[in-house]
Amino acid sequence: MSVTAQSVWNNCLSFIKDNIQPQAYKTWFEPIVAVKLTDQALSIQVPSKFFYEWLEEHYVKILKVALTKELGEDAKLVYVIKMENTYGNKQPFTEKIPSTNRPAVKSQDVDIPLNNKSPELKNPFIIPGIRNVKIESQLNPNYNFENFLEGDSNRLARNAGIAVANKPGGTSFNPLLIFGGVGLGKTHLAHAIGVDIKDKYPEKTVLYISAEKFTQQYIDSVKKNNRNDFIHFYQIIDVLIIDDVQFFSGKSGTQDVFFHIFNHLHQNGKQVILTSDKAPVDMQDIEQRLLSRFKWGLSAELQTPDFETRVSILKNKLYRDGVEMPEDIIEYVAKNIKTNVRELEGAIISLIAQSSFNRKEITLSLAKDIVEKFVKNTKREVSIDYIQKVVSDYFQMDVSTLQSKTRKRHIVQARQLAMFFAKKYTKASLASIGSQIGKRDHATVLHACKTVDNLSSTDKQFRKYVEDLAKKLSL
Incomplete structure (x- = not known):
């Protein structure tokens, strides 16, 4: 029986199929076409350069084993890449690339039948049945620079x-x-x-x-x-x-x-x-x-906006909505809702709604009620300051002691726990956590987190510290 490109490739596929996941085989090997066998060089056609890069990156070892098994130690693999040029020239073209880490094979004139039909460019945003090639930006025009107020935080x-x-x-x-x-x-x-x-x-x-x-x-x-x-x-x-x-x-x-x-x-x-x-x-x-x-x-x-920026955000929001509000009420809301802009605007909207629905005047008393309910009903975002206070209280020390340069073991452990929980419960960057907990760098925070993980699994007493603090912080 004569050996052909197809028969060699079929044998390779049988071996590959037994050694990888069925979905991976279907996705990455079924679309390949064997096109030519010259001596010990097998040419295979793949759908795109991306496809070729993926095979070389993820499956080069299994391809080498399969091909060596079929064609011996001197086996070579050549990719013939079919790419659809969708940017003007409608004719598909081929590119011949020898597989990496193997000697290049001189490209012969290979007559590969290619489909001349150029595929239509699929737009994932086009609703099926509607022939519309315009790509909608999916942008919201209400989000613009005019109402994105500048402050130190941004x-x-x-x-x-x-x-x-x-x-x-x-x-x-x-x-x-x-x-x-x-x-x-x-x-x-x-x-x-x-x-x-x-x-x-x-x-x-x-x-x-x-x-x-x-x-x-x-x-x-x-x-x-x-x-x-x-x-x-x-x-x-x-x-x-x-x-x-x-x-x-x-x-x-x-x-x-x-x-x-x-x-x-x-x-x-x-x-x-x-x-x-x-x-x-x-x-x-x-x-x-x-x-x-x-x-x-x-x-x-x-970063979290400072007090002045929070006041400016509220004033801008009220101006856009055509609502007037006394200065002391604006400042009260800005002082008491610090976590983020969304909550800040949410509180002011609730205040306006309560005032208009119940026909009540916007007073400081009403603002206190709204803010209290709002803060209570909104999931509290644990701050780094709060974490340091909880950890310091637990170990019966001052926050300044926790942040100090001392290398006493119990203080170092308390500081590492504060860093660990700051990384776990806040969105702050490692650099930001380090700078707020005793002006350390991000590498110190990373080391602290690894130390806490290690000690939790080896030291029973330390594990109890972690569990107790986790309960206090998740209340």
Whole structure:
């Protein structure tokens, strides 16, 4: 029986099928076509360059074993890449790439029948049945720079956003990663940048999407076997805004596809804007190569607004809603609701609603009632100051002792526990935790967290400290 490219490849597939997950086999090996066998070099056709990169990165070992088994130690693999050029020239083309770590095979004239029909570019945002090629930006025009008030807590991020909006893809802020806790305005600022770009550059394709929706679209594209259409769609975006990018944690397929999309956009001078509830250094289960891309541009933190900024936010909100309110009431609300902008605006809306529905005058007494109920009903966000106080009280020491430079064992352990719980219960970055707990650096906080984890599993008494404090802090 004569050995053909197909028979060799079929034998390789049998071996591969027995050694990987069925879904992975269906996704990454079924679409491959064996096209030519020359001596000990097998040429296989794959659907795209992305496909080839994935195989080389994830399955190169099993491919080498399977091929060596069939063709001997001198076996070589050549990829013939079929790519749909969707940006003008409608004819598909092929590219021959020898597999990495193997000698190149001189490309012969290979007559590979290719489908001349150019596939339609799939837009995940188009509703089926409606023939509409326009990509809607998914931006909310109510989120703009005018109502995103500047303060010490957000000055860097806001100014970087304005610079990006003036020159998308043309600044060193690419990507621009905006990070911070809940309700501090990350989504608002991301939309504001997109809205401003659309105003200044109407011809640019701007797209806002949550990381969760992006992931779902990717999963759907895998199921429908149109992954390449998904990638091509995102590669034509001029300004891509992805909200809550920490959602990619632990999702290796989504991270990989985003890595390729990101590289294409960045290399072509397109702008990428990301938001996250954590700084890149604090993100867990995100591949190192992707984290390094996040750090290429600027990471700007949104912090809790100070009292003056909170007063300005409330005044701006009241002005936009056409409501007048006495200065002492505005200041009372600003003093008592400190955690985030969303809660601040929520409290003022509740106050206006109570006043108008019950036909009551807005008084300081009414404001106290509303704020008290609002703070009680809103899930309390534990602050680093509160954690330090709870830990200090538990170990019967002052907060100043906890923060001191002393190396006494019981004080060091108390300080490490405060850092551990600050990382667990707050959205603050490691650097921010360190600076607030005795002016330490982020490496000290990281070491403290590891020490607490280790001691919890080996020291019974220490484990009791952790359990007692966890109960106190979760009340």
